[in-house]
Amino acid sequence: MLDDGCNGQYYDYMDCAWLIAPGQGRITLSFTRFDTELDYDFVNVYDGRDGPLIGTYSGHSLPPTIISTGSSLYVTFHSDSGVRGTGFHAVYSTEGI
Numbered sequence: 001m002l003d004d005g006c007n008g009q010y011y012d013y014m015d016c017a018w019l020i021a022p023g024q025g026r027i028t029l030s031f032t033r034f035d036t037e038l039d040y041d042f043v044n045v046y047d048g049r050d051g052p053l054i055g056t057y058s059g060h061s062l063p064p065t066i067i068s069t070g071s072s073l074y075v076t077f078h079s080d081s082g083v084r085g086t087g088f089h090a091v092y093s094t095e096g097i
Contacts, residue, residue, distance in 0.1 A: 041079040
């Protein structure tokens with residue numbers, strides 16, 4: 001499970017990062033809730049810790065399901081001050097473990 005950790009509304013000036021690296025196999029990341037300030041508070045998903053950016057997401061629409069090419073995903077979240085959404089929640093699963 002992956003979420004903003006704030007249970008309802010995230011905070012101003014948050015900078016969070018999660019490395020999802022359960023061992024081996026590709027990772028599927030699915031967002032089940034997503035509500036951030038459009039174009040100001042965003043989630044970035046990378047294909048591994050030092051890998052390429054898969055996507056940047058903000059607003060109210062659920063991002064698409066993301067599948068890594070390797071055995072890890074790196075997710076970051078940034079918020080500015082002012083308007084805040086209710087945050088996000090995502091779950092991941094692995095194949096090949």
